[in-house]
Amino acid sequence: MIVPGDPILTAAQMRAAEGRLIAAGSSVGELMERAGAGIAEWVHRLAAGSDVLILCGPGNNGGDGYVAARLLAGRGMAVRVAALAEPRTDAAAQARARWNGPVEPFSDAIAAGSAVFVDAVFGTGLSRPLDPTVARKIEALAPSARLAIAVDVPSFLNSDTGENLGSDAVTPFDVTLALGALKPAHVLHPGASRCGAVRVVDIGLDRADIPASVARTSTPSIAKPQPSTHKYSRGMVAVVGGPMHGASELAALSAYRAGAGYVLLLTGGLPHPPHAIVRQRWSADALADERIGAVVVGPGLGRDDRAREKLDVALATAHPLVIDGDALHLLDPGRLHARQAPTVLTPHAGEFAALFGEEEGSKIVRAQAAARRSNAVLVFKGADTVIASPDGRANVLPAATPWLSVAGTGDVLAGAIGAMLAQANHAPFEAASAGTWLHATAANMLNRCFLADELADALPYALERAHG
Ligand SMILES: NC(=O)C1=CN([C@@H]2O[C@H](COP(=O)(O)OP(=O)(O)OC[C@H]3O[C@@H](n4cnc5c(N)ncnc54)[C@H](OP(=O)(O)O)[C@@H]3O)[C@@H](O)[C@H]2O)[C@@H](O)CC1
Numbered sequence: 001m002i003v004p005g006d007p008i009l010t011a012a013q014m015r016a017a018e019g020r021l022i023a024a025g026s027s028v029g030e031l032m033e034r035a036g037a038g039i040a041e042w043v044h045r046l047a048a049g050s051d052v053l054i055l056c057g058p059g060n061n062g063g064d065g066y067v068a069a070r071l072l073a074g075r076g077m078a079v080r081v082a083a084l085a086e087p088r089t090d091a092a093a094q095a096r097a098r099w100n101g102p103v104e105p106f107s108d109a110i111a112a113g114s115a116v117f118v119d120a121v122f123g124t125g126l127s128r129p130l131d132p133t134v135a136r137k138i139e140a141l142a143p144s145a146r147l148a149i150a151v152d153v154p155s156f157l158n159s160d161t162g163e164n165l166g167s168d169a170v171t172p173f174d175v176t177l178a179l180g181a182l183k184p185a186h187v188l189h190p191g192a193s194r195c196g197a198v199r200v201v202d203i204g205l206d207r208a209d210i211p212a213s214v215a216r217t218s219t220p221s222i223a224k225p226q227p228s229t230h231k232y233s234r235g236m237v238a239v240v241g242g243p244m245h246g247a248s249e250l251a252a253l254s255a256y257r258a259g260a261g262y263v264l265l266l267t268g269g270l271p272h273p274p275h276a277i278v279r280q281r282w283s284a285d286a287l288a289d290e291r292i293g294a295v296v297v298g299p300g301l302g303r304d305d306r307a308r309e310k311l312d313v314a315l316a317t318a319h320p321l322v323i324d325g326d327a328l329h330l331l332d333p334g335r336l337h338a339r340q341a342p343t344v345l346t347p348h349a350g351e352f353a354a355l356f357g358e359e360e361g362s363k364i365v366r367a368q369a370a371a372r373r374s375n376a377v378l379v380f381k382g383a384d385t386v387i388a389s390p391d392g393r394a395n396v397l398p399a400a401t402p403w404l405s406v407a408g409t410g411d412v413l414a415g416a417i418g419a420m421l422a423q424a425n426h427a428p429f430e431a432a433s434a435g436t437w438l439h440a441t442a443a444n445m446l447n448r449c450f451l452a453d454e455l456a457d458a459l460p461y462a463l464e465r466a467h468g
């Protein structure tokens with residue numbers, strides 16, 4: 001259902017991958033040549049004849065910058081190089097030695113409005129906050145240039161976490177050229193919003209040789225109904241309602257819109273459109289129906305004793321479960337180990353902290369740890385959404401429109417994941433990844449101010465894209 005997406009590697013994993021290439025006969029210098037060639041290719045294409053200023057740091061990121069400078073000058077472009085410090089690695093020193101032009105002092109580097117600025121100061125080796133003068137220089141150069149291009153990662157970002165180690169007042173780069181593979185900083189905020197368009201430059205890493213446990217969510221492949229399909233085989237979703245009717249209505253609507261064949265809403269109230277939603281009063285027995293493929297509990301549930309009782313009943317069933325919203329405030333995640341059926345938790349940052357405390361590490365690492373601790377698939381929501389499985393796999397959703405920041409979109413997500421989970425053969429990690437992809441894709445297709453109801457209505461168009 002999910003084709004593995006582009007892998008996302010930490011600095012340590014990149015170094016390990018580099019080590020494997022070197023063990024197989026490559027040298028650091030050769031890898032740097034490939035990186036520099038890839039950068040030069042992109043800069044040449046994007047600069048369209050403008051002059052180029054490359055700012056080089058002391059490590060191999062700077063080394064990549066010197067290689068690119070040499071190759072661009074060789075193609076007849078006007079290239080200036082400025083250096084923060086002398087090279088400190090052999091490969092970078094060799095790259096600098098092969099650059100025949102002058103090297104300006106860092107403090108003198110100025111990018112005229114017509115120039116392209118290439119930031120090769122720090123990459124995966126950034127180990128501490130930037131000196132403010134260095135941060136200010138990069139901050140000043142990036143917006144003043146016609147085009148700002150970062151080598152591997154913008155130099156003020158912690159590549160493993162996306163954390164900003166410079167100043168917050170930095171304009172985004174236009175393009176970031178990720179070397180060999182994506183890094184967490186390209187997909188996690190605030191880093192992701194500073195990278196601009198991210199392109200991966202091939203440096204010879206074989207996909208089979210790099211860990212694929214963390215990847216960017218790719219387009220899922222969701223089967224269309226076939227002549228043999230019936231409503232239950234498309235998936236029956238039960239949504240447990242509570243006092244905030246709108247929230248559970250939204251989850252029920254979006255389960256249908258994401259392709260479920262039968263949606264049962266366990267709530268009080270009179271029938272009203274859409275009439276396709278089957279409404280029944282809540283009873284524990286209603287969840288005993290073996291045809292139910294997934295239960296969604298939490299949207300509009302409330303947090304009182306009655307809500308707790310409903311959650312307990314849902315937890316005790318053998319159905320796959322999506323636990324969202326209010327139910328996350330009532331849940332002891334330790335209880336999930338006793339469940340045989342899969343559980344998906346969909347916390348935003350506040351709910352995550354309440355459930356799991358303030359863990360250390362990147363959002364990916366925290367989601368992975370929480371998934372392991374709770375034996376559940378975690379959908380850790382936000383402007384960047386991480387989906388993590390107890391087995392260690394994680395997907396990070398490509399950027400979704402900030403127009404999603406409106407009440408009710410979380411309820412729509414819970415319903416969409418419920419629909420994916422209810423379909424036969426959909427494993428929970430894949431279902432959660434597909435549901436979040438549908439949700440973000442529908443939002444990106446709208447890409448304007450919308451209501452959560454309209455987002456639910458847009459899900460079929462996202463679903464169509466996932467049919468291939
Ligand atoms: N892996 C691969 O497969 C390939 C990797 N390649 C490239 O290598 C890059 C990684 O290179 P890298 O490890 O040399 O680290 P890099 O980012 O250049 O910086 C380290 C230097 O900066 C220094 N320093 C750190 N923080 C600092 C601060 N705040 N303020 C001041 N100084 C600071 C640090 O000093 P130290 O911490 O030791 O004091 C050290 O001297 C990677 O991003 C990619 O571009 C490609 O060439 C080919 C294949």
Ligand SMILES: Nc1ncnc2c1ncn2[C@@H]1O[C@H](COP(=O)(O)OP(=O)(O)O)[C@@H](O)[C@H]1O
Pocket residue numbers: 325348381382383384385400401402403404405406407408409410411412413
């Ligand atoms: N700035 C943003 N950019 C992208 N997606 C966002 C942003 N803010 C919120 N979202 C997404 O919108 C949804 C909001 O869910 P949630 O916080 O549970 O809201 P609610 O409870 O009001 O429905 C999540 O899927 C989240 O990832």
Ligand SMILES: [K+]
Pocket residue numbers: 061119120121122123150151152153154155
């Ligand atoms: K950089």
